[in-house]
Amino acid sequence: MSFDFSQRVLDIDSKAQEMTAPLFQRIDDISAENTKKVLAAFQRHRVSDTFFAGTTGYGYNDRGRQALDNICADIFGARSGLMRVGLISGTHAITCALFGALSPGQTLLYATGTPYDTLLSVIGVTGNYHGSMKQYGIDYAEVPVTETGLADLKAIKSAAAFEKVGVVAIQRSRGYSARASLTAGEIGEICDTIRSVNAHAAIFVDNCYGEFVELLEPGDVGADLIAGSLIKNPGGGLAPAGGYIAGRADLVENAAMRMTAPGLGSEAGATLGSNRYLYQGLFTAPHTVAQAMKTAVFCAACMDIMGYSAYPAWDTVRPDIIQRIEFGEPDSLIKFCRGIQRGGPVDSFVTPEPSDMPGYESQIIMAVGGFVQGASIELSADGPMREPYAAYMQGGLTFESGRLGILSAVREMLEGG
Numbered sequence: 001m002s003f004d005f006s007q008r009v010l011d012i013d014s015k016a017q018e019m020t021a022p023l024f025q026r027i028d029d030i031s032a033e034n035t036k037k038v039l040a041a042f043q044r045h046r047v048s049d050t051f052f053a054g055t056t057g058y059g060y061n062d063r064g065r066q067a068l069d070n071i072c073a074d075i076f077g078a079r080s081g082l083m084r085v086g087l088i089s090g091t092h093a094i095t096c097a098l099f100g101a102l103s104p105g106q107t108l109l110y111a112t113g114t115p116y117d118t119l120l121s122v123i124g125v126t127g128n129y130h131g132s133m134k135q136y137g138i139d140y141a142e143v144p145v146t147e148t149g150l151a152d153l154k155a156i157k158s159a160a161a162f163e164k165v166g167v168v169a170i171q172r173s174r175g176y177s178a179r180a181s182l183t184a185g186e187i188g189e190i191c192d193t194i195r196s197v198n199a200h201a202a203i204f205v206d207n208c209y210g211e212f213v214e215l216l217e218p219g220d221v222g223a224d225l226i227a228g229s230l231i232k233n234p235g236g237g238l239a240p241a242g243g244y245i246a247g248r249a250d251l252v253e254n255a256a257m258r259m260t261a262p263g264l265g266s267e268a269g270a271t272l273g274s275n276r277y278l279y280q281g282l283f284t285a286p287h288t289v290a291q292a293m294k295t296a297v298f299c300a301a302c303m304d305i306m307g308y309s310a311y312p313a314w315d316t317v318r319p320d321i322i323q324r325i326e327f328g329e330p331d332s333l334i335k336f337c338r339g340i341q342r343g344g345p346v347d348s349f350v351t352p353e354p355s356d357m358p359g360y361e362s363q364i365i366m367a368v369g370g371f372v373q374g375a376s377i378e379l380s381a382d383g384p385m386r387e388p389y390a391a392y393m394q395g396g397l398t399f400e401s402g403r404l405g406i407l408s409a410v411r412e413m414l415e416g417g
């Protein structure tokens with residue numbers, strides 16, 4: 001399919017470009033600051049090309065891996081870090097972090113409503129899998145968000161006060177829910193609230209999609225433990241797989257015991273030639289995140305022009321790279337995702353269909369035309385096939401290609417069969 005768009009699509013394009021151009025300076029400024037932060041961390045840890053060779057077997061004495069762990073800690077405002085392909089995804093990183101911080105008999109408290117879908121089977125809310133937290137005798141509770149989708153500080157204060165609460169978890173991004181994503185400032189406020197009533201619980205932040213969107217990271221505002229995915233923001237589109245954990249030294253080492261094996265911890269794990277991709281991806285990540293932010297702003301403007309409700313609105317400050325669009329009915333959701341797929345660089349000839357996904361409760365439609373399977377720092381869109389039929393669009397390695405992908409979606413919605 002070509003990019004010879006009809007006049008109708010081009011009119012939406014030029015109007016959206018005109019609306020959004022003034023917002024791009026702020027995005028570039030944040031990228032400039034975060035690039036400085038990453039570059040300084042690389043220099044502080046004396047990154048050298050000998051780090052990129054990697055190890056095999058047990059992976060002992062992998063200097064590249066060790067330095068990357070330390071760089072990860074610096075960037076997320078933490079004492080210790082793990083940035084590893086051995087953490088296979090964000091879900092795995094979060095699982096290791098939470099299991100490392102909790103003991104049987106303790107309670108995991110989610111302070112920001114129901115967590116991301118794939119964590120429900122980890123906790124034991126859904127499914128009854130061997131090795132879930134529930135099976136290990138770890139209890140679960142959550143504080144719902146308020147009617148307007150905000151963190152309920154008063155309710156968090158009373159729920160977090162119990163002695164048995166071992167971890168209070170905060171999810172920075174909204175996931176598949178309608179609540180607002182949290183700014184670093186708001187995360188700081190929640191951390192302070194928790195600390196005012198509970199001195200011992202570890203404060204955990206699921207940082208997925210929030211990395212490098214602002215100047216501060218959760219470790220800068222009071223979080224004890226942080227985790228996320230390398231096929232999202234901090235992988236910069238180059239990491240072939242992986243996840244990261246950062247935080248207090250004891251909590252990160254406990255998580256490493258879960259990642260490898262009790263006794264092995266963070267000292268092992270062959271990198272098999274992946275180091276350079278992780279370094280290079282992290283190095284470009286602040287810029288790549290800026291590209292994704294511009295694509296999201298542009299998408300919101302196009303959808304707004306077409307009369308759909310886009311959240312966040314195109315002209316508001318964003319805490320993450322996710323754009324939610326509510327279609328209200330399945331047909332437009334499907335067309336939007338098909339248009340994104342057709343506008344991408346890989347598998348543009350594929351037609352997405354709603355289907356069941358492991359770890360997810362509803363059928364999901366997904367547009368994933370990326371170089372790394374499932375990478376959502378690359379232009380992608382997905383949505384659960386349930387009311388109110390909302391799509392979650394994110395990514396775009398370059399704004400130039402992101403814009404073409406969005407215009408392809410606009411065309412599919414206006415002119416698709």
Ligand SMILES: *Cc1c(COP(=O)(O)O)cnc(C)c1O
Binds near residue numbers: 092118172173229
């Ligand atoms: C994507 C995501 C996860 C899971 O990360 P994967 O790499 O897909 O396993 C967890 N929490 C949130 C908020 C996410 O957006």
